[in-house]
Amino acid sequence: MPIMLNRHSSVPLYRQLVNALREDIVSGALAANYKLPPERELAERLGVNRATVLQAYQQLKSEGLIASHVGRGTFVCASDDRQGGAPPWQILFSDYSNRFTYHDIAAADQAQRAPNAIDFATGSQNPADIPDDLLRDVSIRAFESADFHGTQESPIEGFPQLRELLADHMTRRGVRCDADNVMVLSGAEQGLDLCVRAFVNPGDCVLVEQSTFFPALQAFRSADARVIGVPIDEHGMRTDLLDGYCKRFHPKLIFTIPTFQNPSGATMPLHRRRELVETAMRYQCLVIEDDPYGELCYGERLAEGPTDALASGKPRRPRELTPLKGMENAGYVIYLSTFSKTVTPGLRTGWLVADSHVIARIAALRRMIDQHTSSSSQLICMELLSSGRIGRHIGRLCEIYGHRRDLMLDALHRYAPEGMRWNTPLGGYYLWARLPDGLRAARLLDDARHAGVTFMPGDMFAVDEDDSSHIRLNFVRPDSRQIEPGIRLLCDTIAETEQSADGHGGER
Amino acid sequence: MPIMLNRHSSVPLYRQLVNALREDIVSGALAANYKLPPERELAERLGVNRATVLQAYQQLKSEGLIASHVGRGTFVCASDDRQGGAPPWQILFSDYSNRFTYHDIAAADQAQRAPNAIDFATGSQNPADIPDDLLRDVSIRAFESADFHGTQESPIEGFPQLRELLADHMTRRGVRCDADNVMVLSGAEQGLDLCVRAFVNPGDCVLVEQSTFFPALQAFRSADARVIGVPIDEHGMRTDLLDGYCKRFHPKLIFTIPTFQNPSGATMPLHRRRELVETAMRYQCLVIEDDPYGELCYGERLAEGPTDALASGKPRRPRELTPLKGMENAGYVIYLSTFSKTVTPGLRTGWLVADSHVIARIAALRRMIDQHTSSSSQLICMELLSSGRIGRHIGRLCEIYGHRRDLMLDALHRYAPEGMRWNTPLGGYYLWARLPDGLRAARLLDDARHAGVTFMPGDMFAVDEDDSSHIRLNFVRPDSRQIEPGIRLLCDTIAETEQSADGHGGER
Structure with missing residues (x-):
């Protein structure tokens, strides 16, 4: 940016500066988003008064060629900052991407976004259960190894x-x-x-x-x-x-x-x-x-707490079924x-x-x-x-998660209102419960979130028609101590929602 | 697999064993791919002669119910191992995936797969230039840090x-x-x-x-x-x-x-x-x-070696152009x-x-x-x-790669046959050369690979029609010492291929 000012010209210095800068901006010699020197610095460099530079910058701003951002400095504007006109996004997006049914995702987010609620909704682990220490240790060991290739290109497969x-x-x-x-x-x-x-x-x-x-x-x-x-x-x-x-x-x-x-x-x-x-x-x-x-295979639960179904009276060793x-x-x-x-x-x-x-x-x-x-x-x-550390980790996880599964079954047995049914999952994350007749999962979710507990309504997963009679409960997501109070809260909410639906003639 | 053999039965022991195993396999109690115990082990367990188990296994093999793999053991066959009948893949693959023009990929692989050749073809760095030590150091530092979250879930963005x-x-x-x-x-x-x-x-x-x-x-x-x-x-x-x-x-x-x-x-x-x-x-x-x-910006080259185009006589500081x-x-x-x-x-x-x-x-x-x-x-x-280590790394890379660019330009200047043209890339990986009239890149590639040097023919990149007159040379891929001999080999091959084409009346 070699700017030459003529002190003997009749053109005011600030105007000469404006002209020089404008020419550079319009010609592209100063690209969009170029950061201009601070006023004081440019003034010193050109040997002019700071007010001269200030006046020039103000003129260029009024022409839409430059803009100042508090704390960040003064920048050359892109030409479209002047022209305006955003792309017509709705026309540009593909049919394929339009086919994504955004409201489903929004509904899932809705169920999961209840900051202080006990979370039976989110379909992933509790972050506290991610084995940070194991992973840190394993990672460092892997990166320190003699045949380090953790950042080398891999075959596609x-x-x-x-x-x-x-x-x-x-x-x-x-x-x-x-x-x-x-x-x-x-x-x-x-x-x-x-x-x-x-x-x-x-x-x-x-x-x-x-x-x-x-x-x-x-x-x-x-x-x-x-x-x-x-x-x-x-x-x-x-x-x-x-x-x-x-x-x-x-x-x-x-x-x-x-x-x-x-x-x-x-x-x-x-x-x-x-x-x-x-x-x-x-x-x-x-x-x-x-x-x-x-x-994540926990087997059938121990028989001391009765469950609706599979309790055979004897604990069995969990056995993994052969995949298809x-x-x-x-x-x-x-x-x-x-x-x-x-x-x-x-x-x-x-x-x-x-x-x-x-x-x-x-x-x-x-x-x-x-x-x-x-x-x-x-x-x-x-x-x-x-x-082999993954095997030991999964073994430990199965103990913890199997226990949480049992805690949830016990709590359901204790608090579930009449007409509610559920299965005994032999592993994994999820318990699937059927609400008492006439209760709708989506309606219940609103009440439950207010009460401080959240789950995933069955409609989220249904292929053909609404499945508003089921809810999915993730028993591994919460902390073990949250399960009993969470289920109690949920069951209380179910009872209340049922009553109020009864009172209103209901949504049955 | 609790197998009970009756020593007082008229049915031979090996036959009893066959029957028991067959029933378990056909009923599914022994799943496909189940690994059977080694003969010696099963014999000991059942208290029978090893020959008995051997005979039973042989019978089951002849029926196609089990199979042995040297060094791995004996397994239950899946039912379709007997039925045969692979999926009709060509009918099952989608039109979308069929639209991938596999021959292009095959051609690229062809150009790159010349084990002992000097490689100007492959579009990636020389593995020796990947900063293993830097990455190892940075990775360990990152994983050791107090707020380690390298294996935690990240937002989508x-x-x-x-x-x-x-x-x-x-x-x-x-x-x-x-x-x-x-x-x-x-x-x-x-x-x-x-x-x-x-x-x-x-x-x-x-x-x-x-x-x-x-x-x-x-x-x-x-x-x-x-x-x-x-x-x-x-x-x-x-x-x-x-x-x-x-x-x-x-x-x-x-x-x-x-x-x-x-x-x-x-x-x-x-x-x-x-x-x-x-x-x-x-x-x-x-x-x-x-x-x-x-x-990866190297600027124009130093002027001592003349190149066909941009040599202005003065070295300029490389200047990155603003992205669009x-x-x-x-x-x-x-x-x-x-x-x-x-x-x-x-x-x-x-x-x-x-x-x-x-x-x-x-x-x-x-x-x-x-x-x-x-x-x-x-x-x-x-x-x-x-x-900030990435900045220093890229700075060093620019020096090395700029030097390789210059080595390639020098070698081309020295060895290129008449009628060959090329640009002076200001950065990046690639030099684009036009072959002497009438020479076809694909034909040249065959000869060059035999001679021990490889490049990417222009056709690979052409949208509308064949571009058989250009070749792409990656000057960063080879070791610095390979560039001069590689270009020499390439230029010799061009001259020879030209001559033989002339001799044949050519493919012009």
């Missing part, structure tokens, strides 16, 4: 060592597979998105559990799929009906959470698993098995899991187990998307698995 | 502190912005994918530089966009033609790499930048500014950058600067995709930026 470790891990869980069949993902949800992109054409039919993980519904619907809900009961998807659904709808995909389902907490028994896989194969339909919770993926090798099942629910969502690391055709197709897509999962996250997961 | 640091970083580079306008990405390519999903409807027109980053072409084309190339010259996109293209094609997006373009190495001067932004705004067309290389995003505030420009080219691709961390409407829309999409960028990667980038 993930570091070979991590794929190997995950293949071992899955083989121990009953899914015999090689490292070649494993792809490291940036979370299980990414796997779902990639499967939608790899398989779903507009109009394709996708079968899902009647109540299911709602981001999956979003993902299928935004791809213009036809999403059909298959009825569920306390043992998960009604696979006895599946043949009929396949015959009628010719689905391309079945999306299922067979173990500790979200939101219902239900677990499909072995014969249903076999029936599902065999039916899918008969109709040449792929199965996406989402299994974020499978390792372990029941076939032809390639029909695509298995997804994640470290998000057992370790922390912050790692953004999950994995997929599938036929090599699927791996190859998805790798081709990822090459244009995110290349591979963060190397540092992969390195941390490698250390977690290879050191 | 990224950790507030990182967004703040990136906003400061961009403000210093001439893009005045707040943290609210910054989103942390899992690499810049993810930003491109997200923009396609947020904005592109099938049939929408996208303008790009005539030769451009080919994954961008893939991303646009897979979304069924109409991609039109705008001519380029040594100063980048011919913005004087842009009004005509906008009038004719009504583009929704202009995708551009204005600084150290890939593949041409060209940098758009200020007046073209202004013209581009103003034209886009006039036609209410969004601009995606991809800027992975902008900070710095030239408007209405929201038309969406800016993408990344740590992949300056630090390491392994971090999978990039960022986007855009209007709040764009941030909100893209956050809604990411909620269904990958939630947020790996917290550990974010933490590492925060430490890199806040400690």
Whole structure:
């Protein structure tokens, strides 16, 4: 910015300065957002009075060429600051992105955003349960290791060592597979998105559990799929009906959470698993098995507190059920899991187990998307698995979470009003409760939030129609001490809301 | 697996064992992939001869119910191992994923896969230049810090502190912005994918530089966009033609790499930048500014070695040009950058600067995709930026890479056959050379790979038609000592290929 002022000219100095600066701004020699020197500094540099610079700056401001921001200085305005005119966003956004049903997300946020309430709503761990010390220790150990490669580029499918470790891990869980069949993902949800992109054409039919993980519904619907809900009961998807659904709808995909389902907490028994896989194969339909919770297995509860259902009187050792993926090798099942629910969502690391055709197709897509999962996250997961520390961590988590599950069951047994029903989840995060007849979950949520407790209304997860009679309770999210008072508060609110609905002639 | 053998039965023990195991397998009590005990172990457990178990296993194998894998053991077969019948993949894959033009990727792989060749082809850094020690140090420091949150969940848009640091970083580079306008990405390519999903409807027109980053072409084309190339010259996109293209094609997006373009190495001067932004705004067309290389700025070369173009005789201090995003505030420009080219691709961390409407829309999409960028990667980038060490690292990289650029220019000057032309890139990774008339890049590549040097043929990047007359040379990828011999080898190969083409009457 070499500005030359002529002290012998008849043009006032401030005006010369304005002209010089304006020319530089309009020609682009001074780019938009260029920070001009402070008045005092420029005055000294040019050997003029500070008032001269002040006057020049004021003139340029009045012309809309520069602007001052308190505490930050004076900047050259971009040309459109003068022209105005924002982009016509609503015209520019794609149909695809418009298909996202924002009100669902807003409803979920609404349920979760109740700062001082006891939180049975949010679908993730209590941040206090994220094993910070373990992760810090594992991370530092991983980064200090001699063959450090936590920030080196990884193959699209993930570091070979991590794929190997995950293949071992899955083989121990009953899914015999090689490292070649494993792809490291940036979370299980990414796997779902990639499967939608790899398989779903507009109009394709996708079968899902009647109540299911709602981001999956979003993902299928935004791809213009036809999403059909298959009825569920306390043992998960009604696979006895599946043949009929396949015959009628010719689905391309079945999306299922067979173990500790979200939101219902239900677990499909072995014969249903076999029936599902065999039916899918008969109709040449792929199965996406989402299994974020499978390792969080608490078994049936101890019998001292009676529950409505499964209490057999004897404690049984929890036994993990074989994933669907372990029941076939032809390639029909695509298995997804994640470290998000057992370790922390912050790692953004999950994995997929599938036929090599699927791996190859998805790798081709990822090459244009995110290349591979963060190397540092992969390195941390490698250390977690290879050191065996993840197993001990999950074991401890199962004790804590199983206990919280029992606390919730006990509290429900003690406080639940007549007509309320619930299941005994054998693992995972969620208990699924049916409200007394005539009570609507959304209405209850408003009252409950005011009372200081929150949950997720069943409507959030329903595929076809409203499911206002169910609520999802996350028993792992709150602190153990909050469960009994939280359930008590919820049950009191249910009783009150029922009464007031009765009084008003109700919303039945 | 409680197997009871009856020693007093007339049924041979091995047959009893077969029956018991078969029943368990067919009923599902032994799930597919269940690992059977080793023969010796089972024999001991049952108190029978090892030969008995061996015979039983052999029978079950012959029935296809179990299978042994050397060194791994004996497993229950999944039922479809018997039925056969893989999914009909070609029917199942989506049209979208079929639109990916695999041969382009294969061609790129082909160019890069020449193990002992001097590599001017691959579009990334030399792994030896990735600052392992710096990253290890920064990572450990970050993970050891008192407010460790590298594995905690992050907001979708990224950790507030990182967004703040990136906003400061961009403000210093001439893009005045707040943290609210910054989103942390899992690499810049993810930003491109997200923009396609947020904005592109099938049939929408996208303008790009005539030769451009080919994954961008893939991303646009897979979304069924109409991609039109705008001519380029040594100063980048011919913005004087842009009004005509906008009038004719009504583009929704202009995708551009204005600084150290890939593949041409060209940098758009200020007046073209202004013209581009103003034209886009006039036609209410969004601009995606991809800027992975902008900070790798070497300036013009020292004048001792003459080059074909810009040598002005005087070394100038390299000056970074203001990004397009710095030239408007209405929201038309969406800016993408990344740590992949300056630090390491392994971090999978990039960022986007855009209007709040764009941030909100893209956050809604990411909620269904990958939630947020790996917290550990974010933490590492925060430490890199806040400690100021990234600035020193990039400064050093500019010295090394500028030197390699000069080495390549010198070698070309010395060895290039008549009729070959090239530019003097002012930064980035790439030099763009025009082959002598009549020589085809793809043909040359075969010969060059045999000779021991590799490059990327121009066709890879061409939008509309083949561009077989240009080649892209990455001068940062090889070791400094490889550049002179590599260029010499390449130039010799060009001369030979030319001669043989002449001899054959050629492919002109």
